[in-house]
Amino acid sequence: MKKLILLIVLILICYYNFAEITITATVDKNVISLDEQINLQVTVSGNVTTLPNPKLPDLSDFQVYSSGRSQNISIINGQITSSIVFNYVLSPRKVGEFTINPITIEYQGKIYQTQPIQIKVEKTIQQKSLPTEKDVYRGTKKDIFVETFVDKHTVYVNEQITLTFRFYTKINLLSQPQYSPADTTGFVKEDLPPQRNFYTIINGERYYVSEIKTALFPVSSGKYVIGPAVVKCVIEDFDIDRFFSDSFFRRFFSQGKELVLKSNPIEITVLPLPQPQPQDFSGSVGKFVITSSLDTNKLEVNNTTMLNVKISGLGNIKSVSLPKQMIQKILGQEFVVFDPIISYDIKKENYKVSGTKIIKFPISATSPGQKILPGIRFVYFNPETRSYETAVSKPLILEVTPSKTSLAQGKKFSIDYQQKKSDKSIPFKLEDIRYIKTNLNIVKHNTISTSVLIILQILPLLSWLSFSSYKIYSKSRSKDVKKLKFVFAFKNFKKNIRKLKSNAGKLEPKNIMNSLYTLLLEYLNDKLSLTSDKVTITIDSVKEFLEIKNVSSIVINEFITLWDEINFYKFSPATVENIDLKELITKTENIVTKLEYELQKM
Amino acid sequence: MNYKKCKSSKISSRVLIVVGFILIYSVGYSVDLQPTEISNLKLLFNQSVELYSKGEYSAAREILEKINTQLIQNQLYCVGVLYNLGNCYFRENKLGWARYYYELAKLLDYHDADVNHNLYFVKKVSNNLEMENVLTKIFYFFSLKELYIGLLLFNIMFFLTLIVSTFYTTVVVRRWRIIFFVGFVFFLICFIIRYNQNLQKTGIVVEPTNLTSEPREILNIKSIPLSEARKVVVLTQKDDYYAIYLPKEKIQGWVKKDSVRIVKL
Incomplete structure (x- = not known):
């Protein structure tokens, strides 16, 4: 029994917790002038389908108009959330500081209320941008003037009024006129393009007219004033009556005169919609x-x-x-x-x-x-x-x-x-936006400079070009055998003599001498390019060639001495045993290096 | 043979380094925020998710805007935040703002299915759905980054086959060279066109406005109404106005800056 009571209590607590209602009230501004209005928005929300209407406190210092309500109910995962926004327009009756006391609602015996709101009503503020009376032309000046008029002075709430602004001129303007639209507080405004320009005759005078139309929809009943529209323009600072007395230069250098033109305010009476209103009426006019x-x-x-x-x-x-x-x-x-x-x-x-x-x-x-x-x-x-x-x-x-x-x-x-x-059990066919994301995945968005991106794209092309160039170069070089041999003669000599040096200990002295002789002969053959037959190379032909190539006589003599020395050892193998072969190899290498250096210089 | 193997492995490792470099820079990387900052942001984000699920869209949006501002201050972005902002605005029937945030989210994650679906839906609802044929579908299948990476890969592979064919000209090499060349040309064309499009500043009309002939409130002005959620090309700006171009109608004009948001991260 105790458990049952506890369960009932728990259910009741849950029920009351779920049936949670909130009420909030906001105003669009807390400080206004006497000719302005406040929009009061009361939002009632809760997890129930039917929400009660709010009860407004005593607002005798204001004229109160209801400007409609909007309701939103959503059912998510079986949970109902409902909210109604009640809109009111408050027009102050007098200057002073006022308090909008808590707005209340009663639901299942429980009272919910909003916080009080302070409102300060000041005297009508003169707009700074508006000019003083003495600067203003009110359509009396015959050369240039503005006017505003409406198609209806008495309308119902939310019925269209067409406000027409006209700018008349028959004189030249020195700049584009600056237009400040009329103050239309209390109306929903909708521009009505296109702007019209035309000529008209007034009292026998031809005027150029620019016309702008605006649709206005009053939000609540009462008396409203559409403020003046203002146009600032610069006209020629030049009086026709004094034309002859003015000097030519004064007229020529005239900087122009700024004019501020202001239209007359218009009074509008907005009638409330007839009562009783049909049940399904939602305010459309x-x-x-x-x-x-x-x-x-x-x-x-x-x-x-x-x-x-x-x-x-x-x-x-x-x-x-x-x-x-x-x-x-x-x-x-x-x-x-x-x-x-x-x-x-x-x-x-x-x-x-x-x-x-x-x-x-x-x-x-x-x-x-x-x-x-x-x-x-x-x-x-x-x-x-x-x-x-x-x-x-x-x-x-x-x-x-x-x-x-x-x-x-x-x-x-x-x-x-x-x-x-x-939810896999529910078919997935609804045409709507998808649900919000529940993961917070923060990233840094990086951008690379365009030059880096271009370079990266050019790299493969460059590498292909370099490969191709190398291939063309090596192909062309391989075609000229003599030149190739001349270039690579010393490289081959150096390579082979190092090999010989490293193998000097293993080889017979006679073989070493033969190899040394062959290396020298090959080098000379490649360099001289005299003939492919190595035997025909004589010491005289070598000397002659080196002299032609401007090799110094010291190097020539050293080379010829070496050549003779190697020739001598080659053909008298017995004497080879008594010499230091390594030293001879090094000596050969040094002399050929000197010779190569001399040949490179030319 | 060993020398050749060594050389080819060197080349491939270099290619990998280049590709890796591109990928790292293009994909973006996670950011280390202070743990307290992350937990605060997560808390706020979860709050916004909860509010959204309760149907309190404007409250959820306010929180998300706060998170987004904080992220932008640190030059950070989150697809989730931008996408959810789009959803909140959509639920509030502000289709222009919704499209703007979905477009931003798409800039971060081009292939996000949710973002693409919602963007499509908001375009459909606001009558701004562009006609798509097979070609445009193929053309817009890749993001600009992906097109760049694709172009680079095909570029490398094509020139690699060219280099290889200087040494070995076989049927297989020739076949691959043609394949890579076709891919290279395709990606090159797509990339150039998309890159040029990307150079244009695109904007979304977030609130219904008028397209005027002059960037100021003056007389002798001509104007036409411009509906919300429209995509426009922003040409320049002057004071409080943007000069915009409507590609479909081929007309230019001025709109107030407040009514258009440029799609740029």
Whole structure:
């Protein structure tokens, strides 16, 4: 029994912990002037589907207008999170410091409240950028002036007013005029291109006119003032009446005169929308049509398709909304509706704001069979007929087939793709963005200089070129045998004499002498290139050749002495036994090196 | 024979060093942050993931922006942070910002499936999907870095076969030389085109704006509306304006800097 009570207590604690509600209130500014407004945003959120409305404290120091609410409900892993944002516009009645006391909500007997907010209301601040009265032309000057006007002075909330600004001039301007648009606090602003330029006749005078139009949508009812638009321009500092009295040079060097032109402010009366408002009305004003379509006409149970709702027409298309709850209500319990994906396209033809808003609702069917999706109702206020009108889309037919995979009863879906992916039991077919990443993998993004990258790409080409050049060079060299022999004569001699030196101990003295003689003969043969027949080389021919090559007489004499010495030992083998062969080899090597040096010099 | 083996092994080791050098520089490397900084960032990141899963997208975004600012200050980047920022903006229906962050994430990880999917989806939703044929798919299959590495590899291999063919001209060598040449030319063409594209500054229209004929608030100005999430070419900047070019419409104009973000890390 005790365990049961404990369990019940635990369940109750859990229940109350889950049903957690938060309320926050924020304002866009804490210090304002008397002619400004504050936007108060109250956000109520919690993990329940139905949230209570907030209770505002006494705000008698302000005029309070409700400027709509937006709701967002999401179901993730079966957990519901809901939030409603209530928007209010507060217009101060007097100067001073005020406190917005805590805004409260009551849920299941528990009261939640916000922090108090301090507001300071000051006297109307003169804008620094605006010129003083004496500097300003208010359209009275006949040569150059500005004006602003609207198509309607009395409108409903969210109905379009077209504000037209015109700049008239019949004199030359020395610079491009600088334009500061009118202050349109309390209105949602939308530029209306293109700008128009034309000529017009006023009182028999021809003016060049530049015209800019802006669409304004009032956010709440009441009396508003559209501030003056200002144009700064530089005109010729030159008075026609004093033309003849002025010197030519003064006129020539005129620097121009800066003018500040200011239009008159305009009063607008914004009427509240008629009461009572229809139940499904979400604040849209204009004239709209609604169409709906499905991405697929066949759907498996627990799979998802897109219900595309297209609202198009004349009016502030950005403010058009179709709450998810309304779609859920229309489709009933047989479908689960997820958070929509919204896109819009605005057109401004003939200076009227129109466009299309496409709201894509991912929907999922919970049971099989042929389903008829009822037409979607969209209620709006038509200012032309001054009545609420309803646009209805055509019903849609959806064939829902049984699911191929079995699902646990009452399983909720998540809109997030990745969650679906991770849960293998749920088919993976939802058209939406994928789930967020849960890993923090930090990297440094490096860039290499372009020159390094180019060099790396050129390297293989360079190496191929060097290989090819080497090959061509060695090929061409091999063609000239005489030259090749001449170049390599000393290299070969050096190589062979070292070999002989190292083998001197192992070889017979006679053989050493023969080898030494052959080496010298080969060297001379390669150098002289006289003939391939080594026997024909005589000491005289060698001497003659060396003299031609300008080898010094000392080296020639040394070489001839060596040549004679080797010849002598070669042909008298008996005497070879008594000499130091190593010393002779070294001596031969030194003399040939000297000779090579002399030959290289030429 | 031994000498030849030794020479070929030397060449191959040099090639490996060059390729390794390129890979190290191109892939990027993990960064050593202070452990406390990492744990703080992880904590914040986990908080943002939790907030996102609760549906509190703007709160999650604020935290992610804080992390991103901190990372940028240290010249660091994280695909996860940029991608999640894109998701938060998407959930808040700010498609321009969402595309901007997905494009940044793609610069870091070209082949990330999630990033590519979401980028495709945001383009589709915002009607900015470019027509793709087989050629463009092949052309954009590799990232610029990969094209560079591919070009370098084929470049090395082609010239290596050329060098080899100066010594041994066999059918096999000739066949490989043709294969490497074709690869080399393909990568060279792709790389040159992509590199030229990369030289252009691309920007994303993050908020709907007007394309004007002059970079200032003046009269005699012509303007056309520009929808969010559009990709534009940023030509130059002057004061608070960017001069941009719309390749599809082939028109130039000025937009306020606040409404366009340049896609650059």
